[in-house]
Amino acid sequence: MKKATKVTLGVIFLAVLGYLVSFLIPAPVSWSSDLPTFKWTLANSILYTLLHIGAAVLFMAAVNTYKAGLKKAYAAIASGIVLVGVGLAQVVFINVFGLLQTPWVEYGGVMLPFVAAGLAIYFGVRAMAKLVGASSPLTNLWIVLPFLVVSVIVAELLPHVASPLPELYFDISNAISVWDVVLYGASLGLVLHIKKLSGAHYTESMAWLALGLTGSVAITTYILIGTYSTGIQPGGYVLDVAVVLGGLLYIKAGHSFVKTEEL
């Protein structure tokens, strides 16, 4: 069995094991809904967190074959992918364990993983694009950053239904979703450009990374539209399934990247 398959199977095995073990975690006294909802909500969030961490492990498993510049680029991308999973999961943990009144939530720390995820993925992909000599406006910070700022401002001005959330929290959460959509979208554009530019040996790994980023853009856009149209951030099993699928896309991207080690 080849290294790529071994590492991928190991990662999937650990994610499924973590998923099953999480059903043993008892509901806290603060939990007011039914027990099965607690169990499934928690288990799903643990599954997609482990899948995202596993994808990052796969990316890092292959970087030693490459030059220092690409190692750094993939380390940034991998940390961004971990932050995507951890960021989404912490929202679930905060809700199910009744941690809404903690300083982490009250002072906005809960938003940091999402802000950092977009930045880490974008700067990682941008570094990779510059390494292979990709010339694109998407690598130009004088274009991307002003566009990012304008998009965030426009998002704040968009009309929305009344929200039970405080207006400031609502605005910040939408601003961060737009921030991520723009940065994931720019990263996706760059990955497609790299895919076109690079030799056939890298086509598959770039295609799967592009699919993973497409998943991130779609999920974040879904959260954004859901928040605007209902006044609260969407959750539930549909989002869980989407994030698990997003994690699997990154796992496949990581698997394809490990395969590029072999000549």
Added chain:
Amino acid sequence: MVIFKNFFGTSRESEIMTTAIDLATTAARFASNKTDIEPLLHELSMISSRASPGALISPEDEEAVFDIYLKLEHYLMTADPLRTFDRNQLRNKASRGLRSRLEAYEKSQPLTHNQPVRA
């Protein structure tokens, strides 16, 4: 099982090349920026288009392809922006007969393939 097969995919990595064109084409796949090797790819496609399907290329064309391969190999070992390739790893893609013909050609030549690809 089909899902697993599709998920893990198939690999070309273990393939051994028996023709000079296949060997050079395989080496070109490893370049992380095709633009850098465009002149070589153009030369290679010119020679490939002259060969009739299934037939062996002429000894002169094979030497021309070996020359392209050696330039590609030099590029991959010294100038590829993402990875430093090892000569033996690359040549292990060739069958024993092809490799000995390549190395015989290499010995007969001055070191012209060490020139930058985009001169």
